[in-house]
Amino acid sequence: MNRKTMIKGTFLVLSLLASSVMAAVSQQDADKLGTSLTPLGAQKEANSDGSIPAWTGGLPTNAGAVDANGFLADPFAGEKPLFVITASNAGQYRDKLTDGQMALFKRYPDSYRIPVYPSHRTATVPAQVQAAARDSALQVQSINDGNGLAGFKQGSYYAFPIPSNGVEVVWNHFTRYMGDSYRRAFIQATPQVDGSYTPVRFEEQQVYPSRVSDLPAEDAGALLYYYKQRVISPARLAGTVALVHETLDQVKEPRRAWVYNAGQRRVRRAPQLAYDGPGTASDGQRTADNLDMYNGAPDRYDWKLIGKKELYIPYNSYRMESPSLKYDDIIKAGHLNPDHTRYELHRVWEVVATLKPGARHVYATRHMYLDEDTWQIAEVDHYDRQGQLWRVAEGHALYRYDNQTSYLAAETLYDLISGRYMVVGLRNEEPKNTQYGLTAKAYDFTPAALRTDGMR
Template structure:
């Protein structure tokens, strides 16, 4: 009887282990990376009619000028749109548009357009990142029912370059290469319906354990990055600072977050800075997990991989990041100035996240579209609890050929019901373009450092 109990217990333990840890792919399958597939897992070949070209290595350093402040020139400045999608002809292109884009044409029929340019597969990353992605492919596993990563600390990039599920695609976005530490001076604005807005100036730093001093690798195994976000203007918001230690498995070890309130001059723990809590200085136009399109733990949603399709998405938005533009050129009533944007036809992974029964979030469903070359979340449609399309997110990115990474020129969230939006991460008038590779210390991301950052 005792032996039977032992065998039964062992079988149960093995069953639980199997359900909580999902195996990585084989060496044979991973060998496709850099051969049949790109080093990050995209299809190398062109599409059937050649409107999406083959990937041949991406845009290399020197593709255009880089000014003294770090702003990039436009390698495609002489190109003109192939055509422009408007409310009048949107039906003709609807199979390559998201429901959110189609809704934007209906909401703003006179002003919302999509200028479609020739497609260029500009994505590239440093060779060291390609090597680490291949290492991830054969080692990284889903744990905690898909809400965390096992065997990730030795590679730290692109957890699943050959994904098998929707949540694995999301993890690729979360673990994408963003640069060797980032410092950014940018602005955001949430215009009223009539177009009136106030510029909110921000300064943020994003540092990764592998590029920091004073970090114990063992203690930081479950830390993805350290982050500080400070508001510098307007005066009524200046001095407000938030900080997070972003963990990989947020079920086992939740995100650690703090805020500094300039009026109270106090640092407080802020466990509420996650999920659908209002975004900092956002006028209620985005949630905390809308920062960077989506961030944080996937645990409140069920994830479904719909498949790949060809779609018109924002791409190579060098014009939109240009320092020759003023914020007033970009921010317009209803949506940003679409004449300054660039869309291209690319293959995307379509992933649907549906709120789990018993969980709470103001977004009951998120339809997400991830670019196959960069794993960047390019488009996301947000649905409310009634199943109504509510907010449309667009990520206007460009590929930084000087650093081998993808970055946003701007990120917009459009509220179809309120007729308002928020646009963030614009640096056009900043003293410097986003900076990469700075050395940081763990001491820079402590509650004491947070208090110092917020003093006005």
């Protein structure tokens, strides 16, 4: 009987293990990448009326001039809006707008508008990243109920280019190509209701393990990236430095995070840099996991994949990044200046995240929309525990054609209740645009190095 019990127990354990690991796609499905699908898994074909064009490879690397400081020329500078959506005509376009966008029209009926331009499918990635996405389709599996990855190694990108559920779609946002490794300076602003603001200036680095020459053995295969953020100004905040080691399974091994406080001159562990902990210097206008539209462990939510739909989303936002603009030109009362925004019709993946019973977070539901060509989150509607639409996030995306990567010219988070908002990522007045291709030493991303960073 004991032997039979052991055998039954072994089969039970094996079946539980099998149920916790979701299989990668078949060779036949993987072969669709780069043939019937784009290399990253989007539909190649145009939509039925041609308002979304077919994907033909994205912009070439010489699509426009790049100035000495890395700022890009707008390939579509001569285009005019096809039409402008306002509070008075928004109902006409309701099927291609989010609930959050409709709420913004209601909140700011006299000023918020969406200028809609011709759609251009500009994005692509380098050939080696396309190959990595195909390898991911064949090799990467989700584990621990979708909270971790197996088979995702150094140099991997786009964990699930052919996703089968909502959490896999979100993992593609986490693991998208962001120029390998990068450094940037930018501002964050949290305007008052009257539009007045004090910019908080940051320096930020994100480096992947493949770019670290002396990677510790314990980090190989365990980390997605190293991240460091330093506050430059204003003086009362300057010198604060945050360090994150982003793990591939944050349930098995939670995010490692530390903060150096310049006033105390101490380095502390920082578990608050996750979930709904307060965002750095955000005046309460965002949570830690609002940065980059959404980041961190997905374990507190159930993820439902709704499917695909066509939406007007911020896209090809070259003007928003132009060094000819000042921050005051962009940051206005209530919302960004729509004179400098650009929206296009694109297909998006629609995913709804619902807080699990017993889990804690200020957002009970997050309704997300991800661009099919880049896996970048474009829009998120955040609902509170009473089911009320609370905050609306928009990511103003553009394609960095000289480095074949996509990123955000700015991301916003609008508070419909208070009438305030946050914008992060603006760099129009910075001396240099985002820099790519960084290499690093492991010591640069250790708690011991934070004190030096804070005193620079």
